[in-house]
Amino acid sequence: MYGFPLESRIFALCDCNSFYASCEQVFAPGLSGQPVVVLSNNDGCVVARSTAAKGLGIGMGVPYFQIRDLVQEHQVKVFSSNYELYGDMSQRVMEILSQFAPAVETYSIDEAFLDFSGWRWEQSEALGHQLRQIVKQWTGIPVSIGIAPTKTLAKVANRVAKGSTGGVYALKEEAIAQLLATLSVDEVWGIGRHHAKSLQAQGVTTALELQQVQPQWVRQKYNVVMERLVWELRGVSCLPLELSPGSRHSITVSRSFGRPVTTCAELGAAIATYTSRAAEKLRQQQLSAGAMQVFVSTGRFATPCYRQSQTVTLPSATNHTATLIQQSLAATQRLYRPGYAFKKAGVILLDLVAAAKPQLSLLHPETGGRSEALMSVMDAINRRYGAGTLQYAVCGKPSGWQTKSEQRSPCYTTQWSQLPVVLAESPPQSKRPYAQP
DNA sequence: TCTGGGGTCCTAGGACCC
DNA sequence: TCTGGGGTCCTAGGACCC
Numbered sequence: 001m002y003g004f005p006l007e008s009r010i011f012a013l014c015d016c017n018s019f020y021a022s023c024e025q026v027f028a029p030g031l032s033g034q035p036v037v038v039l040s041n042n043d044g045c046v047v048a049r050s051t052a053a054k055g056l057g058i059g060m061g062v063p064y065f066q067i068r069d070l071v072q073e074h075q076v077k078v079f080s081s082n083y084e085l086y087g088d089m090s091q092r093v094m095e096i097l098s099q100f101a102p103a104v105e106t107y108s109i110d111e112a113f114l115d116f117s118g119w120r121w122e123q124s125e126a127l128g129h130q131l132r133q134i135v136k137q138w139t140g141i142p143v144s145i146g147i148a149p150t151k152t153l154a155k156v157a158n159r160v161a162k163g164s165t166g167g168v169y170a171l172k173e174e175a176i177a178q179l180l181a182t183l184s185v186d187e188v189w190g191i192g193r194h195h196a197k198s199l200q201a202q203g204v205t206t207a208l209e210l211q212q213v214q215p216q217w218v219r220q221k222y223n224v225v226m227e228r229l230v231w232e233l234r235g236v237s238c239l240p241l242e243l244s245p246g247s248r249h250s251i252t253v254s255r256s257f258g259r260p261v262t263t264c265a266e267l268g269a270a271i272a273t274y275t276s277r278a279a280e281k282l283r284q285q286q287l288s289a290g291a292m293q294v295f296v297s298t299g300r301f302a303t304p305c306y307r308q309s310q311t312v313t314l315p316s317a318t319n320h321t322a323t324l325i326q327q328s329l330a331a332t333q334r335l336y337r338p339g340y341a342f343k344k345a346g347v348i349l350l351d352l353v354a355a356a357k358p359q360l361s362l363l364h365p366e367t368g369g370r371s372e373a374l375m376s377v378m379d380a381i382n383r384r385y386g387a388g389t390l391q392y393a394v395c396g397k398p399s400g401w402q403t404k405s406e407q408r409s410p411c412y413t414t415q416w417s418q419l420p421v422v423l424a425e426s427p428p429q430s431k432r433p434y435a436q437p
Numbered sequence: 438t439c440t441g442g443g444g445t446c447c448t449a450g451g452a453c454c455c
Numbered sequence: 456t457c458t459g460g461g462g463t464c465c466t467a468g469g470a471c472c473c
Contacts (some may be wrong), residue, residue: 017472040441047441063440081441108444108473194473223447225471252443301440310465346442445472452465 009237010124011146012117013132013154014097016090016248016423017162019110019143020048023089026140035076039064042256043080081299092139100131104163105241114152115241121147121170128168148170151239155189156180156207164405173235180208180233185370190229195222207233247352248285254346264336267296267345268329275328275346279321288317290351294331299343306340317353324349 011102016022020038025031035053037046046062056074058067064078071078090109098104103115112317116124127143135143146158154171156179161169171179186196188207204210211233228238253274261267271294282289284318295309310331328347 026451042439042441044440065439068439083442111473190471194470223470225447248444249446256441299440309467345443348443378455384453443473445470447470448468450466452463454463455461 006017006311008117010119010121010242011149011154011237012101012114012116012145012147013107013151013158013400014112014114014135014143015147015158015162016093018048018050018054019090019141020081020086021050022054022141023082023086024077026089026185028077031077032154035074037067037071037078038079038081041081042258044256047081050167059260064157070213089139089141093135093141093143096135096138097131099383100127100134103241103243113154113241114195116147117202123161125168125170128170129166132167140341143167143431145169148233149173149235150237151241152189152229153235156183158184159187177208177211180211181206183207185210187235188229189321190225195226198222228437237244247287247354248348249352251278251285251287251289251349251352252346254344256299256344257342260341260343261345262338262341263337264333265424267342268332269335271326271328271332271345271347272294274345276321278347278349279319279324282319283353283355286355286437287352288319288355289324289349290314290317290353291349292331293348293350294326294328294335294346295348296332296335296342296345298340302341302343303345304340305343308338310335311350317351319355 021036024036024038025034031050033052034050035056035058036050037053037058039045040047040049043064045064046058046060046067049058049060053076056070056076058070058076065216067076067321086109093110094104096114097112097114099117100119101114103111107113116127119127124147132143132145135141144158144161145168146154146156146161146169148154148157149171153176156169157169160171160179161167163410169321183206184189185199185205185207186193191199193212199205199210204213210230213230215227215230217229232239255270255274257270261270275292291311291313293309293311295307297307297394298305313328314323314327324347332345
């Protein structure tokens with residue numbers, strides 16, 4: 001009806017099923033087929049459910065306290081999240097995919113878009129099945145694969161694949177309209193709660209109706225993002241595969257607290273810790289930040305609600321922990337208001353540029369991780385080589401502002417200070433060298 | 438009592454300059 | 456004293472994703 005671009009493309013979306021829950025099941029084979037849920041950082045909400053857990057009616061994002069009875073009754077196995085494990089498994093899956101597809105875009109920790117354009121439809125489908133089998137065999141992770149002429153349609157196809165026994169579904173041109181008619185508009189990739197409600201009020205309730213709406217109207221009423229989406233639903237590819245996602249635009253570290261925080265000192269301690277972690281990420285990626293944002297807030301459901309942020313332009317781009325902590329603490333003092341119960345805070349590093357100077361980084365010799373002891377050594381090094389002075393010590397025993405998983409984490413109980421420390425000097429990356437003063 | 442964390446992109450509106 | 460328009464840059468906030 002609308003026709004495809006001359007050079008028609010084929011995209012595949014490979015999505016790991018119940019990814020975090022599947023990872024846990026890989027390392028506890030007895031749990032295969034059992035109800036398993038994984039909780040968010042503070043053991044607050046459900047962030048992944050195995051198929052059996054979904055079958056019990058446990059919803060995504062549901063607060064844990066609401067399902068506690070259900071968990072007991074059905075002996076659901078509950079895990080706190082282990083992002084290092086999931087990151088590692090993700091990498092293994094992505095490596096396998098890159099061996100079998102010419103171009104792979106890692107879209108998220110558990111999803112990748114693949115370019116299948118070189119193949120015919122039948123070949124694509126066969127390749128999908130082959131890939132699915134190999135990923136399962138080599139990593140233990142089950143995946144679903146949706147194949148279609150655009151990324152947005154590949155998302156739709158993936159939903160079908162997830163529901164089918166084969167785990168692979170190819171959406172050909174002639175089947176698009178029929179499938180979209182069965183999909184409600186809020187289930188389309190890129191249509192969130194807000195836009196769905198607004199569209200429904202305009203009489204656009206299914207994905208097919210959205211496909212048939214005038215792109216110009218959508219652009220005027222909403223924005224260019226949704227206009228692209230309409231074209232994509234029509235089979236016209238507007239979202240290319242992003243193979244080399246440019247280096248990060250921002251780095252965030254934020255947490256909600258285990259209990260309400262009311263004093264400025266405690267709030268500062270939390271923010272100093274987050275800043276330290278953010279600076280670490282910065283150095284790992286060989287970047288420096290030109291600005292930073294600090295934000296604090298009471299609980300989302302609290303009354304009165306207080307939510308404020310401060311953006312600070314740094315005198316010069318830096319990735320020194322001490323300098324960044326100094327700035328973040330000053331911002332915290334400006335943001336703090338007595339009388340409020342703070343439940344969350346965070347730090348966002350902005351205006352990232354490639355770090356010009358060689359950066360010193362410390363890694364645990366065995367695990368490659370960090371510890372408080374290492375962090376304080378790192379601060380000492382920053383003090384010696386960097387410009388700022390350390391005003392705040394990032395140490396201390398676990399307390400309320402650490403999450404439950406952090407409190408459980410061995411990095412707060414092991415005496416790593418007694419272990420030898422490895423000092424590595426990484427060469428500068430001069431893609432966009434930062435001007436020397 | 439207990440409600441995640443880390444990102445991206447777009448737009449509107451204000452400040453500022455010529 | 457009165458009166459502009461257009462361009463750019465920046466920021467805050469909204470909306471979306473997993």
